[in-house]
Amino acid sequence: MKKIYCHPKSLRNVSTHYCPGCGHGIAQKLVAEVVDELGIREKVIAIAPVGCAVVAYDYWDFDCSEAAHGRALAVATAIKRVRPQNIVFTYQGDGDLAAIGANETIHAANRGENLSVIFINNAVYGMTGGQMAPTTLLNQKTATTPKGRDAKFHGYPLKISEMLAVSPGVKYIERTSLHSPQEIIKTKKAIKQAFLNQIEGVGFSLVEVLSPCPTYWGMPPKSALEWIRDVMAKEFPLGRIK
Amino acid sequence: MKKILMTGNEAIAEGAIQAGCTFYAGYPITPQNELIAYMAAHLQDRGGIFIQAESEIAAINMVYGAAACGVRVMTSSSSPGISLKQEGISYIAGSQLPAVIVNIMRGGPGLGNICPAQSDYFQATRGGGHGDYYCIVLAPASVQESFDLMRTAFELADKYRNPVMILGDGMLGQMMEPILAKGEGHMAYGNHKPYAISHKPKPWALTGCKGRKPNIVRSLYMAEGDLEKSNLKLQKKYKAIQAKEERWEEILVNDAEVVLVAYGSMARIAKAAVKSLRSKGKKIGLIRPITLWPFPNKIFWRLAVNGKRLTFLVIEMSYGQMIEDVRLALEGKAQVEFLGRSGGGIPTEEEIINKVREFADNNLTNSRTRELK
Numbered sequence: 001m002k003k004i005y006c007h008p009k010s011l012r013n014v015s016t017h018y019c020p021g022c023g024h025g026i027a028q029k030l031v032a033e034v035v036d037e038l039g040i041r042e043k044v045i046a047i048a049p050v051g052c053a054v055v056a057y058d059y060w061d062f063d064c065s066e067a068a069h070g071r072a073l074a075v076a077t078a079i080k081r082v083r084p085q086n087i088v089f090t091y092q093g094d095g096d097l098a099a100i101g102a103n104e105t106i107h108a109a110n111r112g113e114n115l116s117v118i119f120i121n122n123a124v125y126g127m128t129g130g131q132m133a134p135t136t137l138l139n140q141k142t143a144t145t146p147k148g149r150d151a152k153f154h155g156y157p158l159k160i161s162e163m164l165a166v167s168p169g170v171k172y173i174e175r176t177s178l179h180s181p182q183e184i185i186k187t188k189k190a191i192k193q194a195f196l197n198q199i200e201g202v203g204f205s206l207v208e209v210l211s212p213c214p215t216y217w218g219m220p221p222k223s224a225l226e227w228i229r230d231v232m233a234k235e236f237p238l239g240r241i242k
Numbered sequence: 243m244k245k246i247l248m249t250g251n252e253a254i255a256e257g258a259i260q261a262g263c264t265f266y267a268g269y270p271i272t273p274q275n276e277l278i279a280y281m282a283a284h285l286q287d288r289g290g291i292f293i294q295a296e297s298e299i300a301a302i303n304m305v306y307g308a309a310a311c312g313v314r315v316m317t318s319s320s321s322p323g324i325s326l327k328q329e330g331i332s333y334i335a336g337s338q339l340p341a342v343i344v345n346i347m348r349g350g351p352g353l354g355n356i357c358p359a360q361s362d363y364f365q366a367t368r369g370g371g372h373g374d375y376y377c378i379v380l381a382p383a384s385v386q387e388s389f390d391l392m393r394t395a396f397e398l399a400d401k402y403r404n405p406v407m408i409l410g411d412g413m414l415g416q417m418m419e420p421i422l423a424k425g426e427g428h429m430a431y432g433n434h435k436p437y438a439i440s441h442k443p444k445p446w447a448l449t450g451c452k453g454r455k456p457n458i459v460r461s462l463y464m465a466e467g468d469l470e471k472s473n474l475k476l477q478k479k480y481k482a483i484q485a486k487e488e489r490w491e492e493i494l495v496n497d498a499e500v501v502l503v504a505y506g507s508m509a510r511i512a513k514a515a516v517k518s519l520r521s522k523g524k525k526i527g528l529i530r531p532i533t534l535w536p537f538p539n540k541i542f543w544r545l546a547v548n549g550k551r552l553t554f555l556v557i558e559m560s561y562g563q564m565i566e567d568v569r570l571a572l573e574g575k576a577q578v579e580f581l582g583r584s585g586g587g588i589p590t591e592e593e594i595i596n597k598v599r600e601f602a603d604n605n606l607t608n609s610r611t612r613e614l615k
Contacts, residue, residue, distance in 0.1 A: 063451050
């Protein structure tokens, strides 16, 4: 009999702390599978964000650094410059990458750092209790927009992937989703492309992953997946951006 | 040996490169711009990595990343920029990473001005960012010492896996002096011999987990009791640093009845005042702390407990920050006076002499009193 599937070597065999229906577990497993398939586990250095995924290093089984909130791409820049022979990637949420860390994100991208970025967009701050994120949709209720996000007071959902795409330093950006098995497969393919780009020295690559947060969207996991498909993906269209 | 003319900022940069610094990230701010320019001109050509970061915040976090890979790393800035770096410095301390941070102080608070000042003493010596931690703080007083102390700084950072801060000021950074800058210039200062460059392996560094278990660089400890355990480890390290690493220079203190206390550029002016008063027969000396943290308590205690009546005059380019450490070191055993100016003002030799006369003229032993008056 031929073995066609097993637990990824790059993923520790432990339970995660994520809420039921959360997308982080899926996304982190996809990263682990890609790392295994590319045979780069011993070369990878990951930078974990501040947010729900801060202890990603408890789940991944390779070298990992923390970074202060928003600073993952500054930390990653230095690591890749010092150790170009390693494969360096950041895994960041929307608050980390697009709010407090927007400056580091823009400048690392514009310098064309040869890095892979996994950007988890779930339109809300998870770890701190469901506050507004830069990617929160209009009318979406959060702990800090109790009447819904109002453009007049809170501005608009930030499309940072589209913003980054205008820089010549950026080589690859794709937006994917975790709302169905098909989309999960596409997400894995995009993550693999982002890693391959780094291995080939192509330059800055980013995958934005629309990911469910049933807890702070206030809906059951299945509805959360439908909400991505029917609402979120309208505001953040899926597909190759650059 | 041939001497070359350099600014303090350039000497710090050259000293760092010669001490094995291979990564520098910085952001322009006056009065330390010669340092970042020197690094830009030389570091890359000599096998290192130079990055002009998008902010001081990015720069310190780049330093965090490079330090996590185990190479010798440095950033530099001036007062407002150092305030921005404090979060990152706290993370570096919490993650036990070796790094060197240079603060060429300017006037504050706020945007202040670009004149030399020593108003960041509290920030430098009390940790500066959030949490229970300390930076080792070194205060050079000349361009030569700025060069020489860089080796000490990197060695201490590696030895203790702790951030080390070089605390200079705009005067020291900008002034030019002839120095020996080819290794042989590494002379002994105060009570410590210079370090030889060592490159001990760093098994904790991020290099990819080939042939070993994964390394994690972190300062987050969420499980019950874990953070306290980690903090106790840090405290043990700080105790060891306090016991072993106090550095100071003492001048004519053994028979002194008045001892001036000043660091950095201010100590140069204080030294001139000592010379002038000694030439008039006044029994006056100087303590120049070289490590501001750990503060050199030992010398103060030694002088204070010998039973002699003694007055310490603390002179700073601030309104009184180091004076608190002098008082703590003396535990009330001697009189402590203060002279300080800040925001562009620098206490002059004359002001120091006048201050000494103001509080000590009647008490100070003087065989030629009439002559002085």
